[in-house]
Amino acid sequence: MSIDTPEIKERGEQPYVAVKRWISWTEFPVIADRLPEIIGWLAARGVRPAGAPFFRYVTIGGDQNGEVEAGVPVPAPMEGEGDIHSGVLPAGRYASVAHVGHPDQLVAVTTDLLGWAAKEGLTWDMYEDDEGEHWACRLELYHSDPAVQPDMGKWETELAFKLAG
Template identity: 45%
Template sequence: MPNEPQIQERAARPYAAIPIEAPMREWGRVNALVPEVFGWLAEQGVPPAGPLFYRYRVAGDMDRPFRLEVGVPTPAPVTGDGRVIAGTIPAGRYATLLHQGHPDKLFGSITALLRWADERGLKWRNTREGDQEVWGGCFEYYLTDPAEEPDMDNWSIELAYLLA
């Protein structure tokens, strides 16, 4: 996968996730959900059908909370239990970019993808809820298994943002 933005058509995919609201300064609470969602899938006997992802609904910052889900694609729809929710990765055209390196350096790749789309007049499939912009499909897919590559400087993370 080249390290420059692309547009890809993708099919809908079911997933299981745990939603959370947290500002960047409390990101440890977000990351702590990763083993929980994988543990829930194992308890249900559901194998992952793709890489871990963070689905951003509302962007935040160091103090304003992000609204997001920590999820994993599943081979078929699942039934949530209140803590874990069932969802669907929306079908559609996505602007994508592969980030190589530490997750702490994602901001540069995110900025590059947003700029690339803006230069081409591309619009996101977003809505408004009051004063908040709600993303219809804003995903970070963690393609590298930390058990196989513990050095986060060597990780691959795919950004995939749903286009209008």
């Protein structure tokens, strides 16, 4: 797969609410299916999302598993409830690339983005230990609303990975 030329973008801090789980990649729908619940939780509090829903890969383990957040940006910091927690995505420089197509293609898009960054001499804000790769911020942002665009082959997604420094 060939990606469009990635961009380096400055992103400010962004408050969010999310759920977090350690999952195997085959269990990904378990966390993905929580996004409507989070959006409903916000609506019940009169809060509109401040941007696209996302998946944040916090830790990527070596055995096809990882710690993932399903989240939604909010306009201002707020308290979570139950297993919905709040946080702030960090400010900084991000390598970002847009993709239009089925989410199943994002593994190949990610591989291409990682390869591009290596060629450019860019390094990620992450570290590795026995548990896996711990990312400061590695996002999949979903700009398409499934209710408006039911054809997943036309979904607009953005990868945004925080750079070191």
